[in-house]
Amino acid sequence: MNPISSEKSSTFYSYRWLALAVILLPTLLISLNTYMIQIALPSIQNDLHISFSHAQLLFSGYSVGLATALIIGGKLGDIYGRKKILWIGVLFFTLTAFLGGILSSPLLLVGIRFVQGLAAALIQPQVLSTIQEIFPPREKNLAFGLYGAVIGVAFTFGLILGGLLVQWNIFNGGWRTVFFFNVPIGMLVLLLLPFIPESTDKKSNHIDWMGSILLMVSIFLLIYPLSEVQQQGWQTWIFSCLLLSFVVLILFIYLERFKQKLQQSPLVDLSLFKHRPFVFGICSVLAIYLSMFAFFFILSYFLQYGLKYDTGETSLVFLPIGIGFFVTSIISSKIINKYGFIVLKMGALCMSMCTFLLVFFLWMEQYNLLRTDAIILLFVYGLGLGLATTPLANAILGNIPKIHMGVAAGLFTTFMYLANSLAVAGISILFSYYLGTSLESASLLNYIHAFTISLIVIGLFSMIAYMILSLYHKMILRIKIKQQ
Template sequence: MAADHPPCATHASSPDTRSQRSPLALATLLLGGFITVFDLFVVNVAIPSMQTTLAAGFAEIGWVIAGYELAFGILLIAGGRLGDRYGRRRLFRLGLWGFVVASCLCGLAPDARSLIVARFLQGMAAAMLFPQIYALLRVMYDDAGRRRAFGLLGMTLGLAAIAGQVLGGLLVEGDLFGLGWRIIFLINLPVGAAALLATRALPESSLPQAQRVDWRGIGLASAGLLLLLLPLLEGPNAGWPRWTGLSMALSLLMLLAFLRWEGRLAGRGDDPAIDTRLFRNLGFSLGSLVVLLIYSTASSLFLCFALLVQTGLGLTPFAAGTLFAPASVGFIAASMLAPNVVARVGSMTMGVGALLYAAGIGWLMAAAGSLSQPPAPFALMPALLLFGFGQGLSMTPLLNLVLGYVQERHAGMAAGFISTMQQVGGAFGVAIAGLFFVNTLQAANSGIPLAERYADAFSHAMRYNVTAILLAALLIFWLARYRPAGR
């Protein structure tokens, strides 16, 4: 379900704040994590309803999902450093305020463009809020307490992924107060207000020598990624005009400028967002590519699958949400087993998990073409369980594998970069899989039944996902055998 987010930095514990921990403080942090992941997944079941009420095409819907992930990912490192410098509780409250306001804007959006802007703002607020959860848990507890707290956090994020789809489907279908899909965002108002009141229980903490935020680097990276994402999402519907090629060329220039700027900062001893010297480490470089590849498949899969079962096959939002549940159960089960299995069997386990993930998607592709209308949901359950289990077995322990190739003093920066790759990968997966999905729908004969057209579009889009996962599996198998010189 891709609901795990590693901390953006590691920080030493502070004994004076440990004494201030309380059950309410822990619950508040868990609630903050819950709503950020819930809003990542809840959109899936509301997409067809959004398309209808907002007259939105695939590109606009893609931006609704990708915009949140992109803003979230790009600003994660900045959010962590701002919390270190100005106070984690202060940034948690600021991020929570921003999230509530942005959720209100999402729920009141009069058109697709307004919703996209609000989702970008929501992702920015989530990036301010989320890193403080990890940092505060680290300073609030000792080693034993941290293990319990982080275990509860992992469980909470997994439950948020399930609730986002099942509860989200129920909310949309229930049409509370006649709000339709808007209720999935407006429900954050009372939840966020309760969390804001409870933030009084959180201890304040900061780092006296906190790293500065590299705003120029963030600006260059943001511009480069947006200029790349824009033609990928808009190009298919626009007929690939000349500006799409220009946008991609400018994107490359921006990203090269970003890498050059980061290298200059690191060379003169300043605080880059990412020290480019880390990429000289082959294990870390290939591990980052694995993260980008495998996380690029999650959001795109759920987007295309939601369109298949709701628009193509006619399932209601709640029925579609419950259909996602087996994958979530499989993911949580594998996530709980993965650490012990990897410890006993080795890192090859993650490669096997990736192969199971790819096999599950392949099974879904095969099953999609034979579904009747209305479909028999139980026919998909084995495939959904398989891909969810494979996803959890490959994704959950991946961070430890990749960070194992960097020195401890770089672990915080490296973890922040990997967190960013998770979110950015999700955004670009939506764009790339969407290319195949939209092109297949546009090329289909209008005389073909709607269910068949959407099943074909889903299968074509998932070819990217299967290819990306298989490539990631090959790299994982290689990394499991790789031993850097001197280690």
């Protein structure tokens, strides 16, 4: 028996910092994958001679697979063991990365990306749940700070690394090297996983497969049509899918309540939503990530189509945001220990103010975002982003009963990726409407107008996040006072 994998201290895992280093590797793996594929997408489109719509489906297929299975991934970890499910997720993620690098069929590649999203759905909840499981409260802020820092590193260097891998064209692999890059990291994670302790929820011994199917169908019918709006417009089938998604969700809720009345094991214990801090926390997740993902998506379009920046210049614009995010992710634990979770709402406020200042820059006809003052502004935005997002998981999951931990972690990440899909779909519709013409024929003034309107809406979402987090902060303070 491996002494490291089985040994635990009297309360918390003795080798928890080593275990953290190991479980952060798959987080780095799936985060890097997202940003590297994003930058390599035009090369994939040109090499495989696929349409822009097909290329977007290749990119969004991953998010669809991930969002539809996250809650099930958390539940599987609760029942069969988080380390075991993490091992399976990393294995399938690595295999799909290899297959993605050798395939040339666009249809098969979309399928591989969807399966890769399913594999990531097995990974994400186990990482969050394991951090919550093995660390005492006084160390969780630092652990989640490092978790956020890894995501910051992936964001900072993912776009640049993806561009470099395509540009270097190692072994004439082109965009395929972006897929192959994940393989050695995945193999390393598989070798190191024995250092992670196994943990389960002994009270969970059953999976609600009917509820799982209903929930997956509901999320898929919501995300997939919205991902197609930009390419196909608001067609009848899209409205039908969205309506059907709502109907299936109602059936899911009814089924879960029925199972609870019969004292059976539902997929999602709906009593979790009676925990008001969790509900407000999830609403803050939606608002924060709607703002963030919409900003990233529309900024990339504005830079490459409006300002005619190439891939390298676009990466440089995102670099100060990533550096700022990384800095506050590293120091967030110390800031939270000193000031508490009030830093969350201050981060959201900082994001909102920087977004509105960027609008002011555009009104002053300062369009070059590689200027010193623009770089500083984007860096400060990254600082706020790190403060708002890095401690968020700990703030929300830290007050959840252990029995709900796997499902709560799955819900947290599900809503994050739902926000991703909703943000891209929503901001694309808004941007296209105010652009007034196609991307190729629009003038710089058209882009400035559409981008400015989009930024105002994005800034408002950050302000909404600030208000929700303010209410959340007051709620947590009241709970602590009552406990004292």
